[in-house]
Amino acid sequence: MDIGSAQIDNTTTPDTLEQWDSLKHMSLVIALEEEFGVQFDEEEIVKMLSFPLIKETLSSKGVS
Amino acid sequence: MKYTEILKENRQLGESLESSKYKISILSNIVAPQLNEILEYYLRKEKINACAKSGNYDNIVQDSSNCKEHNLVIIFWEAANLIEGLQYKANVMAQPEYDALMSKTKSEIDFVISNLKDNALVLFNKFSSMIFNSQTIKPNKFDDLCYTLNEHLKQKAQSNIKIVDIDKIIADVSVPKSIDTRYFYSSKALYTVDFYKRYVQYAKPIILSATGKTKKALIFDCDNALWKGIIGEDGFDKIEMSSKTGTGAIFEEVQNLALELNKKGILIGLCSKNNPGDVEEVLQNHPDMLIRNEHLTIKKVNWQDKVTNLREIANELNIGLDSLVFIDDSSFEVNYIKEQLPQVAVFQVPNQLHKYPSILRENMELFYTLSESQEDIKRSQMYKQREKREQEKGKFSNLDDYLKSLDLKLTIYVDNKKLIPRMSQMTQKTNQFNLTTRRYTEADIDKFVGADSYRVFAFDASDKFGSSGVTGLCIVRLSENKKCLIDTFLMSCRVIGRNLEFSFFDCVVETIKNMGIEQIEAGYYKTIKNNQVEDFYDRLGFQITKKTDNEKLYKLQCSQYKLKNISYIGVEHG
Numbered sequence: 002m003d004i005g006s007a008q009i010d011n012t013t014t015p016d017t018l019e020q021w022d023s024l025k026h027m028s029l030v031i032a033l034e035e036e037f038g039v040q041f042d043e044e045e046i047v048k049m050l051s052f053p054l055i056k057e058t059l060s061s062k063g064v065s
Numbered sequence: 066m067k068y069t070e071i072l073k074e075n076r077q078l079g080e081s082l083e084s085s086k087y088k089i090s091i092l093s094n095i096v097a098p099q100l101n102e103i104l105e106y107y108l109r110k111e112k113i114n115a116c117a118k119s120g121n122y123d124n125i126v127q128d129s130s131n132c133k134e135h136n137l138v139i140i141f142w143e144a145a146n147l148i149e150g151l152q153y154k155a156n157v158m159a160q161p162e163y164d165a166l167m168s169k170t171k172s173e174i175d176f177v178i179s180n181l182k183d184n185a186l187v188l189f190n191k192f193s194s195m196i197f198n199s200q201t202i203k204p205n206k207f208d209d210l211c212y213t214l215n216e217h218l219k220q221k222a223q224s225n226i227k228i229v230d231i232d233k234i235i236a237d238v239s240v241p242k243s244i245d246t247r248y249f250y251s252s253k254a255l256y257t258v259d260f261y262k263r264y265v266q267y268a269k270p271i272i273l274s275a276t277g278k279t280k281k282a283l284i285f286d287c288d289n290a291l292w293k294g295i296i297g298e299d300g301f302d303k304i305e306m307s308s309k310t311g312t313g314a315i316f317e318e319v320q321n322l323a324l325e326l327n328k329k330g331i332l333i334g335l336c337s338k339n340n341p342g343d344v345e346e347v348l349q350n351h352p353d354m355l356i357r358n359e360h361l362t363i364k365k366v367n368w369q370d371k372v373t374n375l376r377e378i379a380n381e382l383n384i385g386l387d388s389l390v391f392i393d394d395s396s397f398e399v400n401y402i403k404e405q406l407p408q409v410a411v412f413q414v415p416n417q418l419h420k421y422p423s424i425l426r427e428n429m430e431l432f433y434t435l436s437e438s439q440e441d442i443k444r445s446q447m448y449k450q451r452e453k454r455e456q457e458k459g460k461f462s463n464l465d466d467y468l469k470s471l472d473l474k475l476t477i478y479v480d481n482k483k484l485i486p487r488m489s490q491m492t493q494k495t496n497q498f499n500l501t502t503r504r505y506t507e508a509d510i511d512k513f514v515g516a517d518s519y520r521v522f523a524f525d526a527s528d529k530f531g532s533s534g535v536t537g538l539c540i541v542r543l544s545e546n547k548k549c550l551i552d553t554f555l556m557s558c559r560v561i562g563r564n565l566e567f568s569f570f571d572c573v574v575e576t577i578k579n580m581g582i583e584q585i586e587a588g589y590y591k592t593i594k595n596n597q598v599e600d601f602y603d604r605l606g607f608q609i610t611k612k613t614d615n616e617k618l619y620k621l622q623c624s625q626y627k628l629k630n631i632s633y634i635g636v637e638h639g
Contacts (some may be wrong), residue, residue, distance in 0.1 A: 024098040027248060031099070031258055032069045043247050 004034045014051045026050075066259045068099070069605065075106035082114040087276065089117040090132045092125045092177075096254035100141075100434045101462040103261045107269060113276055117171040122253075125613045126173050126630040129180040135271060137186050141179070144192040144211050150199040155207040157337040165208070171217050178222055186435075187226045187276040190269055191215050195232045199240045227271050227435075231264070238263045270433035280410060280431040281384050282362070283326060284375070286338035286393035289342055290414050291356065292316050296343045297558050298494045307353035313634060318422045322429060329361050331432050334363035336374045336391065337458060338561060340594055341366045347443050368459070369596045370562060371398050372405045377447060385540050390431055397563075398401035401467050468563055469633040472529040475537075475565060480514045480521050488523055491555060495538075496594040498566070499555040500587070500601060518543050519552075522573050525639065526560050538561045539573050549577055551587040554601075561597075566634055568607060585608075587624075589617045 015033040030046050033055070039062045041049070049055045087108065091100060101117040108115035120128035125142055132138050145152040147170055156161065181187050189326040192211040203339040218228060235243045237261050248254035273279055288295040293312045294304035305313035306320065327333050333356065337344060344366045348358050363382060367375040379386045387392070387408035393399050394414040402411050412428055414421055476483055496502065524537040527596035542550045556566055575583070587602050591614070606627055607619035
């Protein structure tokens with residue numbers, strides 16, 4: 002999303018970060034799937050809108 | 066490569082490329098955000114400073130009037146989204162409605178291509194039903210729709226429009242891997258990253274051609290690249306390149322593919338470490354050889370290193386190194402060239418030979434050209450790039466540095482009985498790096514190994530790519546008066562060019578010195594095949610004691626021998 006990792010914390014969401022739009026969210030999900038070798042379903046995709054939520058969804062899929 | 070890696074490297078490449086921007090506009094009626102960076106990345110790797118922007122969603126028609134500044138326009142006009150759900154609606158729509166839609170779409174197509182008539186290159190995807198209909202047995206209305214629109218497009222498209230057959234790309238990736246239905250229904254994003262990667266690979270030659278970067282010459286190694294076998298070792302009768310044998314059939318196909326390119330005006334050449342005479346004999350007289358001298362624009366058949374040869378080829382053909390494609394079977398050569406001449410597209414003949422023709426076919430697209438008239442018309446609009454030529458002129462190839470990186474090792478064997486069969490075989494098969502060309506049977510070698518008056522040295526060579534096997538032999542005959550004679554010194558052509566002979570010779574000399582030998586005698590006996598070693602002993606510091614047209618005899622005091630001590634070749638005793 003073209004920003005440094007320092008700008009992201011547990012409260013970052015698409016509402017607080019302008020660059021995090023739906024297209025970027027799609028790219029983010031694709032990257033996460035590739036990195037961790039998992040597949041999210043549509044419900045999970047729309048839920049993962051913050052760093053804690055992403056972590057939670059990943060661990061529910063068995064990723065530590 | 067992972068998507069995230071592509072994104073990261075794309076950003077880095079974007080920061081480092083200095084040439085002017087190659088502007089790409091992607092117009093689509095679906096959402097295709099991942100295409101932009103994937104496209105930029107693969108083009109930036111080719112030193113094209115690509116910058117891809119998407120038009121507005123589903124605004125192909127309107128956006129097509131805003132593309133005047135762009136070098137390349139790509140159109141992803143998805144049939145399924147002409148109206149919402151067309152992939153199923155087409156099959157149940159009333160005929161008048163269907164006709165109206167077709168008519169409207171055809172006018173839109175006309176309008177779009179007219180707006181784009183001045184762009185250097187337009188990639189227009191075929192209308193495709195493949196994604197939705199890959200399992201239907203009978204064609205349906207949706208198939209007909211795509212067919213009709215494609216026919217219309219073919220008829221109306223002017224020369225700067227290249228129609229991209231995405232069915233081929235989908236076939237390559239497979240239907241399930243090309244689409245992501247999770248996103249299609251929610252946001253009209255149809256295709257996957259895998260699809261986009263393949264799309265870019267498929268379309269890249271077209272773009273490279275429009276930017277003047279088509280490859281112009283295909284250079285082949287000879288042994289195990291144009292025929293099965295090594296001409297210098299296996300001989301004229303044993304090399305295979307015809308469908309008489311299964312392996313030969315592969316090389317017959319490869320040669321045919323090369324001829325196909327040659328017919329289209331691509332230059333074909335050779336770059337091989339061989340005696341010119343040996344290769345010439347095959348070119349002129351071998352009944353199965355398809356590529357003949359009349360097809361070859363250039364030949365570099367010699368014992369020089371291949372980087373120098375390729376530089377010379379580019380020079381003599383008056384083209385850039387980046388216009389060359391080179392094929393070789395040896396990891397050693399391929400890696401050396403990749404390191405020293407990154408602009409040359411190098412391919413290695415695969416170990417699984419049956420894959421060779423398809424790899425060649427894939428790479429033949431590097432020679433794709435837009436039609437000649439197209440290039441004439443668009444020459445003025447062609448993207449120009451600042452060329453960096455310092456690498457092409459006057460820089461020496463750094464073979465030593467490359468050799469140092471290879472982790473070269475020799476294992477030396479002395480009087481080893483287990484190696485008798487191989488050592489005998491080497492005396493019979495080795496012709497080129499062979500000082501005296503004496504042929505010995507296993508019984509002969511057995512005698513030498515057992516005799517006190519002989520020492521039989523052999524080496525096994527390996528590098529970081531693997532072992533080359535037992536590839537060197539030196540037979541020394543000891544005589545009275547602390548003298549000895551080098552009866553045989555040879556090396557398999559597989560390992561020529563790595564300075565192994567010098568480390569081997571160092572080892573031989575040290576061993577015989579330790580035995581109390583003070584003088585070495587040696588000889589070079591000329592044959593039609595071994596001229597490359599004519600000055601071998603001269604280079605080692607030997608003095609000539611007799612010289613005729615056919616032989617040179619030498620001697621050297623052991624104490625005067627200067628060890629080469631090549632630091633990057635590790636020596637062990639087996």
